[in-house]
Amino acid sequence: QVQLVESGGGLVQPGGSLRLSCAASGSIFSVDGMRWYRQAPGKQRELVAAISGGSTIYADSVKGRFTISGDHAKRTVSLQMNSLKPEDTAVYYCHMYALASARQYWGQGTQVTVSS
Numbered sequence: 001q002v003q004l005v006e007s008g009g010g011l012v013q014p015g016g017s018l019r020l021s022c023a024a025s026g027s028i029f030s031v032d033g034m035r036w037y038r039q040a041p042g043k044q045r046e047l048v049a050a051i052s053g054g055s056t057i058y059a060d061s062v063k064g065r066f067t068i069s070g071d072h073a074k075r076t077v078s079l080q081m082n083s084l085k086p087e088d089t090a091v092y093y094c095h096m097y098a099l100a101s102a103r104q105y106w107g108q109g110t111q112v113t114v115s116s
Contacts, residue, residue: 001026001027002024002025002026002027002029002103002105003024003025003026003105004022004023004024004094004095004096004105004106004107004108005022005023005024005025005107006020006021006022006092006093006094006107006108006109006110007020007021007022007110008020008021008078008110009092009110009111009112010111010112010113011113011115012084012112012113012114013084013114013115013116014084014085014086014114014115014116015083015084016084016114017080017081017082017083017084018081018084018112019078019079019080019081020036020078020079020081020092020094020110020112021076021077021078022034022036022076022077022078022094022096022107023074023075023076024075024076024096024105029098029101029103030098030100030101031072031075031096031097031098032052032072032097032098032099032100033050033051033052033096033097034050034051034052034068034070034072034077034094034095034096035047035048035049035050035051035077035094035095035096035097036048036049036050036068036077036079036092036093036094036095037092037093037095038088038090038091038092038093038112039090039091039093039109040087040089040090040091043090045093046059047059048062048066048079048092049062049066049067049068049079050068051068051069051070051077056068061087062081062088065081065082065083065084066079066080066081066082067079067080067082068080075096077094077096079092081112084112084114085114086114086115087114088112088114089112089113089114089115090112091109091110091111091112092109092110092111092112093106093107093108093109093110094106094107095107
């Protein structure tokens with residue numbers, strides 16, 4: 001089965017940077033879109049950034065600080081996070097979907113903690 005493996009999370013000081021990466025393995029499928037979500041304690045999961053084709057979107061809270069990039073053929077997606085703030089602290093989840101097969105996949109989540 002398809003598995004999404006995430007890496008790059010950790011503890012960083014405010015103003016620091018982290019780069020999250022996600023790669024899919026397993027059955028071959030066509031990826032139509034890739035996304036990063038996050039969920040902070042006591043809050044709902046929110047979309048952080050998404051890439052589909054040549055288009056990208058970002059949550060207002062991360063615009064100008066985060067950059068999503070990906071390779072649909074290689075089924076990899078990354079999230080470069082700069083100027084991190086304590087409010088960015090959350091579990092970050094990688095997500096990929098394939099429209100043709102109506103399938104979607106989630107990573108297990110990686111913890112990002114921004115604290116001094």
